[in-house]
Amino acid sequence: MKTQVGIIGAGPAGLVLSHLLRRAGIESVVLESQTRQYIEERVRAGVLEQGTVDLLNELGLGQRMMRQGLMHYGVELRFSERGHRIDFKNLTGGKGVMIYAQHEVIKDLVGARLSDGGQIIFEARDANIHGLDDEKPVIRFTQSGSPQELHCDFIAGCDGFHGVCRNSIPSDVLRVYERDYPFGWLGILAEAPPASHELIYANHERGFALLSMRSPKISRLYLQCKPDEDLDAWPDSRIWEELQKRLATRDGFTLSEGPVIQKGVTGMRSFVVEPMQFGHLFLAGDSAHIVPPTGAKGLNLAVADVRVLAAGLKEFYANGKRELLQRYSEICLRRVWKVQRFSWWMTSLLHKFADDSEFDRRRQLAELDYVTSSRAASTTLAENYVGLPLE
Ligand code: FAD
Ligand code: DHB
Numbered sequence: 001m002k003t004q005v006g007i008i009g010a011g012p013a014g015l016v017l018s019h020l021l022r023r024a025g026i027e028s029v030v031l032e033s034q035t036r037q038y039i040e041e042r043v044r045a046g047v048l049e050q051g052t053v054d055l056l057n058e059l060g061l062g063q064r065m066m067r068q069g070l071m072h073y074g075v076e077l078r079f080s081e082r083g084h085r086i087d088f089k090n091l092t093g094g095k096g097v098m099i100y101a102q103h104e105v106i107k108d109l110v111g112a113r114l115s116d117g118g119q120i121i122f123e124a125r126d127a128n129i130h131g132l133d134d135e136k137p138v139i140r141f142t143q144s145g146s147p148q149e150l151h152c153d154f155i156a157g158c159d160g161f162h163g164v165c166r167n168s169i170p171s172d173v174l175r176v177y178e179r180d181y182p183f184g185w186l187g188i189l190a191e192a193p194p195a196s197h198e199l200i201y202a203n204h205e206r207g208f209a210l211l212s213m214r215s216p217k218i219s220r221l222y223l224q225c226k227p228d229e230d231l232d233a234w235p236d237s238r239i240w241e242e243l244q245k246r247l248a249t250r251d252g253f254t255l256s257e258g259p260v261i262q263k264g265v266t267g268m269r270s271f272v273v274e275p276m277q278f279g280h281l282f283l284a285g286d287s288a289h290i291v292p293p294t295g296a297k298g299l300n301l302a303v304a305d306v307r308v309l310a311a312g313l314k315e316f317y318a319n320g321k322r323e324l325l326q327r328y329s330e331i332c333l334r335r336v337w338k339v340q341r342f343s344w345w346m347t348s349l350l351h352k353f354a355d356d357s358e359f360d361r362r363r364q365l366a367e368l369d370y371v372t373s374s375r376a377a378s379t380t381l382a383e384n385y386v387g388l389p390l391e
Contacts, residue, residue: 003029006139006152013285013302014158015109019059020310031124045102047296049387050095052303069100078202081250084372091382129168132279157283166287169278181268186225192258194219208351209246229265236260268292275329291343301339305332342384
């Protein structure tokens with residue numbers, strides 16, 4: 001097989017890239033190791049930045065999102081049992097975020113790509129890449145047990161954190177920056193009407209809690225837990241009890257409860273590799289960087305990367321220039337590090353750290369008080385949350 005851009009991974013990065021390339025008249029083939037059903041059902045992110053929403057609409061992929069998604073123009077920060085709203089619309093000149101599940105985005109992107117004749121090969125196993133230094137790299141993989149080769153001009157490594165692309169770059173070329181956090185998130189989906197119209201990020205002395213949602217009937221809730229938390233120790237009744245405590249307010253807020261339909265634990269880390277490119281390989285999304293989920297940035301950052309990559313490839317195929325492609329990593333990393341900073345900051349502001357002293361606790365509460373009472377500080381949070389402008 002032959003194509004212009006071989007894309008490994010059908011997550012948000014790989015699929016958005018394939019749509020951007022199609023719009024620019026550039027051919028691509030997406031190789032995905034999982035089945036279509038698996039990627040269309042995997043429960044993950046839920047918050048789309050304004051820029052991500054606008055891009056999906058621009059690409060003609062936003063109809064279902066605009067019908068079923070929930071546009072939010074603020075979030076609540078809750079601490080000392082009181083809520084404080086950060087008004088995005090007012091602070092950012094009208095911007096907001098869309099609450100729309102990542103797997104719904106995936107369904108929309110896969111459906112549209114296949115119906116416009118695009119090629120996504122599911123269950124493409126054992127992908128490995130060769131010839132990154134040559135003019136014509138190749139991806140070898142197996143499909144239904146038989147070996148295949150995809151020859152291409154460029155490879156987009158959109159295969160997530162556990163993929164193969166990052167490790168195909170010689171280790172002496174890559175520099176890794178990382179930080180682990182001493183906690184994780186226990187997340188549930190529940191058949192219960194969300195107890196608030198907007199997301200609530202709660203700092204509580206028992207640990208962080210987050211109320212989010214998927215629809216007017218489905219809540220998505222998260223609790224700070226141990227990084228290796230055993231789900232068996234968390235029957236539904238204990239999860240609700242803990243959420244009720246962490247989200248309680250002085251004026252009697254109660255969470256609506258209902259059947260738990262999905263449960264999982266996510267670890268938290270910050271991770272960046274530099275550079276994000278090597279020869280004809282370009283890493284995008286989680287294959288190059290991971291953020292802790294507190295800022296709701298992972299998916300959005302993946303989309304921002306492939307916008308830069310698509311622009312570089314477009315320039316190359318239109319007039320043979322490689323300037324933008326050569327600056328891919330440098331351009332992406334400026335945003336990546338700002339988003340890393342924001343995600344780290346939100347995480348530090350809202351979680352309980354085991355070794356916190358009473359001083360640290362007071363400082364954290366003072367910071368929350370400052371962020372919610374100063375227009376300048378609220379604006380900092382708001383403009384990062386709705387998404388910084390693209391370079
Ligand atoms: P992925 O979505 O991981 O996609 C990579 C794809 O590559 C996968 O489909 C995988 O199957 C495939 N693949 C892997 N290896 C291979 C291989 N060898 N060959 C072929 N295919 C391969 N982000 C937000 O923006 N907002 C949020 O609210 C948010 N909340 C989150 C909540 C949770 C619980 C979790 C786990 C994540 C959350 N994130 C959030 C992060 C977000 O889900 C990821 O950052 C995003 O999925 C990254 O997209 P990606 O395309 O880079 O990688
Ligand atoms: C959701 C996930 C996040 O990481 C976040 O910060 C906010 C909301 C969600 O899944 O709805």
